[in-house]
Amino acid sequence: MKDQLFKIALILSSLLIVFLMGGIIFSLVSGGIPAFVEYGINFIFSSEWNPNPDSEQYGALPFISGTLMTSFLALLFCIPLSFPIALFTGDYFKGTKIASFVGTMVDLLAGIPSIVYGLWGFYTLRPFIINMGLSQQGFGVFTSAIVLTIMIIPYATSLSSEFIKMVPNDLKEAAYALGATKLEVVQNVIFPSAGSGIFASFVLALGRALGETMAVTMLIGNVNIVPNSIFSSGNTMASVIANQFGEAEGIKLSSLIAIGLLLFVITAIVNALGRLIIKKLSV
Amino acid sequence: MTTIKYRLLKDRLFFYIICGISSLTLIPLGSIIWELIRKGIKQINFSFFMEVAPSTLDAMLAKTSGESIPGGIANGIIGTLIIVTMASIIAIPIGIFGGIQLAENSKSKLSSLVRFVTELLNGIPSIVLGMIAYAWIVKPVTTGYSALAGSVALAIMMLPLIVRTTEESIKMLPTSLKEAALALGASYSTTIIRVILPSAMSGLFTGILLAISRVMGETAPLLLTALGSSVISLDVSKPSSAIPLLIWEFYNDPYLIDMIWSSSLFLLMLILIFNLIAKRISKKWRIQ
Amino acid sequence: MNIENPVLEIKDLCVSYSEGKYAVKNVNAKVEKNSITAIMGPSGCGKSTLLRAINRMHDLYPEIKIEGRVTINDKNLYQINPMRVRKMAGMVFQRPNPFPSMSIYDNVIAGYILNGIKLKKKEKDEIVERCLKNVSLWDEVKDSLHKKGIFLSGGQQQRLCIARSIALEPEILLMDEPTSALDPIATGKIEDLLLELKKKFTIVIVTHNMSQAARISDNSMFMYLGDLVEYDNTKKMFTNPSDKRTEQYLTGQFG
Numbered sequence: 110m111k112d113q114l115f116k117i118a119l120i121l122s123s124l125l126i127v128f129l130m131g132g133i134i135f136s137l138v139s140g141g142i143p144a145f146v147e148y149g150i151n152f153i154f155s156s157e158w159n160p161n162p163d164s165e166q167y168g169a170l171p172f173i174s175g176t177l178m179t180s181f182l183a184l185l186f187c188i189p190l191s192f193p194i195a196l197f198t199g200d201y202f203k204g205t206k207i208a209s210f211v212g213t214m215v216d217l218l219a220g221i222p223s224i225v226y227g228l229w230g231f232y233t234l235r236p237f238i239i240n241m242g243l244s245q246q247g248f249g250v251f252t253s254a255i256v257l258t259i260m261i262i263p264y265a266t267s268l269s270s271e272f273i274k275m276v277p278n279d280l281k282e283a284a285y286a287l288g289a290t291k292l293e294v295v296q297n298v299i300f301p302s303a304g305s306g307i308f309a310s311f312v313l314a315l316g317r318a319l320g321e322t323m324a325v326t327m328l329i330g331n332v333n334i335v336p337n338s339i340f341s342s343g344n345t346m347a348s349v350i351a352n353q354f355g356e357a358e359g360i361k362l363s364s365l366i367a368i369g370l371l372l373f374v375i376t377a378i379v380n381a382l383g384r385l386i387i388k389k390l391s392v
Numbered sequence: 393m394t395t396i397k398y399r400l401l402k403d404r405l406f407f408y409i410i411c412g413i414s415s416l417t418l419i420p421l422g423s424i425i426w427e428l429i430r431k432g433i434k435q436i437n438f439s440f441f442m443e444v445a446p447s448t449l450d451a452m453l454a455k456t457s458g459e460s461i462p463g464g465i466a467n468g469i470i471g472t473l474i475i476v477t478m479a480s481i482i483a484i485p486i487g488i489f490g491g492i493q494l495a496e497n498s499k500s501k502l503s504s505l506v507r508f509v510t511e512l513l514n515g516i517p518s519i520v521l522g523m524i525a526y527a528w529i530v531k532p533v534t535t536g537y538s539a540l541a542g543s544v545a546l547a548i549m550m551l552p553l554i555v556r557t558t559e560e561s562i563k564m565l566p567t568s569l570k571e572a573a574l575a576l577g578a579s580y581s582t583t584i585i586r587v588i589l590p591s592a593m594s595g596l597f598t599g600i601l602l603a604i605s606r607v608m609g610e611t612a613p614l615l616l617t618a619l620g621s622s623v624i625s626l627d628v629s630k631p632s633s634a635i636p637l638l639i640w641e642f643y644n645d646p647y648l649i650d651m652i653w654s655s656s657l658f659l660l661m662l663i664l665i666f667n668l669i670a671k672r673i674s675k676k677w678r679i680q
Numbered sequence: 681m682n683i684e685n686p687v688l689e690i691k692d693l694c695v696s697y698s699e700g701k702y703a704v705k706n707v708n709a710k711v712e713k714n715s716i717t718a719i720m721g722p723s724g725c726g727k728s729t730l731l732r733a734i735n736r737m738h739d740l741y742p743e744i745k746i747e748g749r750v751t752i753n754d755k756n757l758y759q760i761n762p763m764r765v766r767k768m769a770g771m772v773f774q775r776p777n778p779f780p781s782m783s784i785y786d787n788v789i790a791g792y793i794l795n796g797i798k799l800k801k802k803e804k805d806e807i808v809e810r811c812l813k814n815v816s817l818w819d820e821v822k823d824s825l826h827k828k829g830i831f832l833s834g835g836q837q838q839r840l841c842i843a844r845s846i847a848l849e850p851e852i853l854l855m856d857e858p859t860s861a862l863d864p865i866a867t868g869k870i871e872d873l874l875l876e877l878k879k880k881f882t883i884v885i886v887t888h889n890m891s892q893a894a895r896i897s898d899n900s901m902f903m904y905l906g907d908l909v910e911y912d913n914t915k916k917m918f919t920n921p922s923d924k925r926t927e928q929y930l931t932g933q934f935g
Contacts, residue, residue, distance in 0.1 A: 111579055111581045111582070112579050112580045112581050114581070115580065115581035115584070115585075116580075116581075118489055119489055119492055119493040119496070119497075120493070120502065121489075122485070122486045122489035122490045122493065123489075123490055123493045123502055123503070123505075123506045124502075125486055125490075126486065126490050126506055126509055126510060126513075126551065126555070127505055127506060127509050129509075129513070129548065129551075130509045130512060130513060132524075132528075133513075133516070133520075133521075133524050133548075136524055136527045136528065137520070137523075137524070140523075140527060189413075190413055190416070190417075193409060193410045193413040193414060194413060194414045194417060196410055197410050197411065197413075197414040198414075201407070201410060211414055211417065214417055214418060214421055215417060216667070217421055217664070217667075218417065218420070218421055220605065220609075220663050220664065220667050221424060221609075221660065221663075222608075222609025222610070222611070222636060222659060222660070222663065223609070223610075223611065223612070224609070224611045224636050224639050224640060224643075224656070225424065225428070225609070225639075225656045225659070225660060226424075228639075228643065228652055228656060229420075229423065229424045229427060232427070233423060233424075233427060259420045262417065290399050290400060290402070290403035291403055291406075291407065292399075292402055292403040292406045292407075293399065293403070295406075316515055319517070320515075320516070320517025320518065320519070320520075321517075322517065322518065322519045322611075322612035323611045323612055323640075327643075347517055347519045347612070350519050350520075350523065350616075351519055351612055351615055351616075354522075354523065354526070354615075354616050355615070355616070355619075365523075366523060366527075369519070369520045369523045372517055372519075372520060373516060373517070373520050376515050376516065376517055377512060377515060377516075380511070380512075380514075380515035381512075384511060566775065566777065568773045568774075568775055568777040569777055569779065569780075571737065571771075571773065571777075572771075572773060572777045572779070572841070572844075573779070573790075573794055574737070574740070574766065575735060575737065575766055575770065575771035575773075575845075576766060576767075576770070576790060576791040576794055576795070576844070576845070576848065577763045577764070577765075577766035577767040577791065577794070577795055577848070578763070578794035578795060579763060582794050582795075582796070583794070586793070586794055587779055587781070587794070590779075590781030590782075591779065591780050591781045593781065
């Protein structure tokens with residue numbers, strides 16, 4: 110009898126999780142549909158964002174482009190940084206105390222909250238960028254991307270490191286026995302073997318970057334334009350929601366929810382892609 | 393040029409690049425922590441924990457008369473405590489039962505679905521979850537911003553982590569443990585509740601601590617749900633403060649801006665402590 | 681072979697893992713009270729499967745089908761609640777598995793705890809002391825009863841598991857290769873223990889080590905490819921086996 114109840118409880122909690130997801134999708138779609146009905150597919154391609162009640166018009170292009178630009182730029186910066194660190198902990202110094210130390214430092218980076226990154230970006234990074242003459246105000250896609258890079262390095266690094274560690278020892282030893290240098294082993298054994306896994310970890314890191322809110326909000330400039338260079342200011346999907354959601358009503362609210370839906374879909378696709386690659390690898 | 397000398401040179405160079413870049417990670421980390429400590433430590437005193445955040449007016453008056461700004465972040469600390477505790481109360485039971493289902497019925501269709509959904513939930517941006525909690529709780533349930541809505545958003549964030557660590561911790565136990573309990577005549581539910589779960593307890597605990605440390609620092613979802621408050625309130629159907637929300641308020645207020653450092657330092661220390669405790673427990677458990 | 685005082689009776693027992701594939705075929709046997717009966721045979725012969733059919737461990741796996749009858753004192757085990765069956769037939773496993781979340785004390789009375797049987801402190805103390813003494817573990821652990829059991833050596837852990845099983849006072853003790861994970865000294869201690877325990881319990885022990893069967897068992901079963909090939913008094917079977925296959929096994933012609 111007790112067993113029956115227990116098994117029911119297990120099934121109920123599982124169903125709850127599934128319905129939770131269903132509910133989230135339902136709420137996003139039903140909340141965002143009015144915006145799509147009103148503006149059609151043009152919603153995604155329009156740059157008009159006018160909350161003035163006389164001439165309300167909403168389009169998501171600035172935010173979509175802002176999100177994509179900052180995230181992809183961050184990914185670009187992240188790759189040449191994560192890969193060496195992953196090699197450091199996963200092969201060169203695998204299993205040693207120093208690798209463990211570096212691993213812990215990287216984990217610490219992952220623990221720092223987004224808002225603290227934003228503050229650091231605002232007070233330390235921004236003056237640096239202004240001093241370098243890269244940008245007048247220091248805001249914009251580039252600055253946000255730098256902070257995003259630092260934020261996603263831990264995710265890319267720890268996962269890549271795991272894949273590098275999984276390269277079988279005998280494969281590497283066979284190469285060494287043929288007289289290869291370590292670099293040659295990296296290029297010819299480790300990279301081909303762990304390559305897809307490393308790629309997947311970058312895809313997942315991208316997924317993380319796409320959803321980032323606070324740090325980017327504080328550094329992007331919050332100007333509703335499609336950025337025309339990496340030093341120009343802009344806005345992202347997550348930031349516009351964070352800034353304008355409170356007090357939003359009617360079609361404006363619906364537009365923001367629609368943006369949330371788009372963000373959800375984009376991150377879900379990117380994450381699913383990353384996990385699909387990993388699943389293919391473990392078969 | 394493929395002479396051995398050349399190859400060795402390339403190899404050496406690559407090695408230095410690897411070490412160099414790895415030590416680069418210390419730069420932003422060190423910079424952030426250093427800045428926080430440098431600017432924040434002097435404001436952390438007893439009243440920091442005991443008093444609520446000063447209003448703009450108080451701060452302005454203090455500044456113009458050359459005094460230090462009064463107040464602390466007590467409302468934020470209590471708010472975070474309440475919201476995170478409620479989120480845990482929601483997420484932990486569902487997460488553990490979900491994890492048990494995945495571990496015990498690993499191959500079933502329901503389990504595959506739950507696993508897929510859990511991974512999906514894990515990737516949802518926190519701001520989107522804030523919107524959901526707004527739609528589900530702020531509007532219909534509490535008719536206004538509330539700590540409860542904030543907890544719901546954070547609970548959804550904690551859920552995937554707890555489900556995953558529960559599943560892994562249970563799967564790591566030897567099967568003979570379950571068989572030994574059943575061989576003594578125990579029922580299935582007793583076996584899980586009184587033998588399997590207690591044996592997997594350290595793994596479970598680690599997962600919970602990690603989930604807590606992850607959501608403690610979240611700002612975005614709380615902006616849309618708990619909103620913030622200048623008082624300490626135990627009424628969860630009303631807006632509530634939280635440490636990250638206070639930091640955001642201080643940041644946006646020209647008179648309160650100096651307080652961002654101490655509050656950030658405190659938040660970071662909290663998160664660090666939870667993380668370190670979680671790591672220690674996980675290490676001890678793995679040795680077993 | 682004539683069994684005067686049968687406590688366990690197995691009749692026409694068949695166990696199949698899938699359609700038409702039998703792991704145990706038509707086993708018929710009666711087990712003598714207060715004896716040690718060894719089940720031996722090469723890997724895959726069905727000895728563990730047979731043992732687990734007695735305390736209905738196969739119930740956990742719905743794809744496994746059982747046919748036939750198993751009775752203890754004429755009670756049909758497959759017609760009563762499996763939880764009751766497992767109190768009548770206790771089991772000790774190959775790898776010592778004391779519950780890591782419980783102290784030594786609690787491990788001994790785990791059977792009572794897990795079945796929700798409430799005992800007074802005096803009763804609990806008495807059971808713990810008696811059972812630990814019965815397995816010759818009392819002196820070694822009496823000062824650390826409230827420590828966790830996993831800090832003991834392999835042999836001590838296994839004796840703790842035996843204590844845990846006998847605490848419920850089962851009719852039968854089923855042992856599934858209980859010493860194969862232990863060193864020779866610990867093995868010897870447990871074999872001596874079993875010889876003592878058979879005065880109070882009936883023991884059925886699966887062993888992959890035929891010399892162990894020769895050392896401690898009264899009767900032996902030899903199984904091969906799911907069939908119970910021979911079942912006889914141990915001395916007789918070892919010196920004068922009736923079946924050619926038994927003889928081949930005992931002389932090491934197949935492992």
